[in-house]
Amino acid sequence: MADLMWGRPLDGRDPTMVGPYTVLRALGQGGMGRVYLARGLGARLYAVKVIRPHLADEDGFRARFVREASAARAVSGAFTAPVVEVSPPDAELLWMAVAFVAAPPLDILIEQAGVLPPPGVWWVAAGIAEALLSVHGAELVHRDLKPANVLVTADGPRVIDFGIAKALDAVSTASTHVMGTSGFMAPEHIRGAAVPASDVFALGAVMVFAATGHAPFEGPSAGDVLAQTLYQPPNLNGLPSELADVVSRCLSKEPQARPTLSQMLEEFRHHRDRTVAPHAAASWLPTQALAVIEGFGSPTSMAPTAPLRPPATTRPIAADLQERTLEAQALAAAGDVAAARDAFADLVRD
Incomplete structure (x- = not known):
């Protein structure tokens, strides 16, 4: 395991053990917590998300987190990185372990390979729609679908971070802050009432990002972005015309005006049948994107993402x-x- 290059080396602020998992590398962090690459009792790798202490100290959060994260285990692993284990509510650190997927997040893929052509956007969007159907089938709403939460593999995208959004949303609302990512949150979500159609709005926003490299709502501050989402039309500059209709409907201000996920997949099926393209990623994604995906799956051939530091x-x-x-x-x-x-x-x- 010494040659793994995913993430960055650990430093003095990182744990070396989380529950039964041995922490190997730090993969990233955000408002919810830090994510680590870890090894289980055997040789299998996991992504272990450790919740930030100030969230864990909120009244009732521990039980709610364990309940919601455990419910996420019912979501099919065919389209997601499945939740494998959740910490007990009285653990010193709250955490959830998911199967590790050696694939770039969509935002990193776009950063390194450039924006996707319309067929590639459709291919990614169809995979996300399948994942969201599985999430909604478990009576969950993702609440934080964004490019960073979509891992792109050669056999389709995997949606992550759907297991704790509801628990975090309840805590954040009590603190007058709705959990989510500005630029990808639906208007009703901003107002505190996320529904399955809110994830369709986020899917439309992800499609804009994949095709243009920018979110449909941007501004100098999170408040400006949220205000634009509520009251202004989306910025679709650079969006190919063949994507404009479906994306515009996904980004409707009213949830009932958006297409369902099943309707999105039906539109993709018509597009797929017209192009006679097989499922393989090479038929949908450009060469540069395929190279980035392959590189993430072969960490020993990659340069370290951060220089090794002395203790x-x-x-x-x-x-x-x-x-x-x-x-x-x-x-x-x-x-x-x-x-x-x-x-x-x-x-x-x-």
């Missing part, structure tokens, strides 16, 4: 604190208030 105890303390301060400030500037608050709390403690 924290040997690093100059001032430089370490300065670097971490800049990271915390960047999180705050990006509107990730919860993550910034935790980062500054760690700084004060240290």
Whole structure:
């Protein structure tokens, strides 16, 4: 396992064990928590999400998190990274383990390979629609569908992070902050009432991003983006004309005006039958995108995503604190208030 290059090396702030899982690398972080690459009792790899302590301390959150994350285990793993295990409610750290998928998130794929042509957008969107049907079939609403939560594999996308959104939404609403990502949240979700059609809105926003490289609603602050979502038409600049109709319907302000997921898949079927393209990703995605996907599946051939650092105890303390301060400030500037608050709390403690 020493040659794994997914994520970044651990530092002094990262746990080495989470429940029965041995932590190997840090994959990322956000307002909900930090995600680690971990090994189970055998050789299998998992992505383990550790919930931020300030969320876990909210009244009633622990039981709600375990209930909602456990319900997510009913979602089919054919279209998602399935939830494998959830921490007990009284655990010191709250966590959920999902099957690790060695594939790039859609935002990284677009960043490294460029925007997708219309057939590629349709192929990704159809896979997401299948995943959402499975999520909704388990009586869940994703609530945070965005490019970073769509892993693109050679046999179709996998939707992640559907297991804890409802529990987090309940906590955040009590704190006058709705859980989700600005630019991809539906108007009714912003107002505090996410429904299955809200995920269709987010799917339309993801299609805009895949085809253009930008979200349909953008602005200098999260508040500006939310206001645009509520009252302004989406920015569809650069969107190919053959995608404009379906995307516009997905981004309707009223939930009942949006197509259902089944209708989206029916439209994809007609498109697929017209093009006579087989299922294989090579028939839908450009060469650059396929190369990025293949590279993520072969980490030993990749350069490290972050340079290996000496142990924290040997690093100059001032430089370490300065670097971490800049990271915390960047999180705050990006509107990730919860993550910034935790980062500054760690700084004060240290």
